[in-house]
Amino acid sequence: MLTAADIESFEKAIGYTFKDKALITQAFTHSSFVNEQKINKKSDYERLEFLGDAVLEMISSAFLFRKYPQKKEGELSKIRASLVCEPALAFASEKLNIKKYMQLGKGEEATGGRNKESIIADMMEAVIGALFLDGGIEESKRFIDTYVLTNVESMQMFSDSKSILQEIAQGQNLGAVRYEICGESGPEHDKIFDVRVFVGDKNLGEGSGKTKKAAEQKAAYEALLVLKKKNNVFKEH
Template identity: 45%
Template sequence: MPNKTNLKKNFFKKIEKFRDFQAKIGITFTNEKLLFQAFTHSSYVNEHRKKPYEDNERLEYLGDAVLELTVSEYLYKKYPTMSEGNLTKLRAAIVCEPSLVTFANELSFGELVLLGKGEEMTGGRGRPALLADVFEAFIGALYLDQGLESVTSFLNKVVFPKIDEGAFSHVMDFKSRLQELIQRDGKGVLDYKILEEKGPAHNKEFVATVSLNGEVIGSGVGRSKKEAEQHAAEQGLQKLGEFPQK
């Protein structure tokens, strides 16, 4: 059995970790209990029944909704001509488990999670579902503590720059996005051309270009004409400054 001195030491170490974390992200919680709860797994609560710990599941529920709202608003404003279907697809890629795990890992959330011994021994600290839940719970805690504006400010540092950099562009229809951009800004007419078709029938490769008012703004290679045109449109978007070049 651990003695009271060791228990106190461990407790103060945890408090210090959370204080350091707040300094790192530039956010100070008014109600630190909400912050601790966001990182408290149910397995930890089960092992400390005599103490008034509460797990993060309710905060996760709230954070999920807050995250969807804030990301939806950001995409709605950033892409004024994007269709509802494409906005939904893009949002789904941003709030899906692998993306949330990436955000959580970048901020070392795993190091802060309070786990039961069994969960700790089976690698729970690095489990994707657990990390994604903790990220959502943190968003829920931040919302309750400081409101939507603070959540948006936090996402402006952690999530939104990745959208701007094209990190989720794999779910985008680049041709539609380029067309929307041209129509929105009244820039003129787009024209796609297949310049080259090479290779045997079972392994063809196509080279495409996209022109704006007669000037080539992008080229791309693909296994089909559609794929080549998508890559050309992606390059066109880069040239027009929609997101940084790779």
């Protein structure tokens, strides 16, 4: 159950206080939670997610339009898609610990809903929708700029991080890329996998996810950030 203290904690994290607390509560409320309520039923996040998705598309499109004046429509669309895809939004949400605030039904909770990228990404968009209604376009834009568009060059690689890492390792003769499971946690129906990625003999990144592939993608992305910081070896991407 989302408490007043939870809402205050989230408001402090994003630097905005909601005038209408019902909006941010709705943004964190899953339909499974609503369906289990016998009385005083509240709205779930889906309408806010619909609105937030549109706001996110508009803000990110305008940002990319200004940032890349020479790029064609197809190129801009591809970059935007990589920035607002489910894995990228779920990854961006980790800074805010969105999972902590979710109101889920018992069944959804039991089947691992708190770690589903689809729900996490939808709730990020619902928060954007809530901010738009409560604080206007400037507040929703500030949130998007801070948590989604912070590093476009890096984030656009997120959706294809494994293949990009493989390409760079081969092109720069950095050694073979291999992934190693270093831990598992949670019940059988809701496992979280921890993975390390090695390039040559160096451990360059770690990631966690509900599937091995998702964990490997996050580990590869962390490795790409390390390589970029050290050598700027993928400035052509």
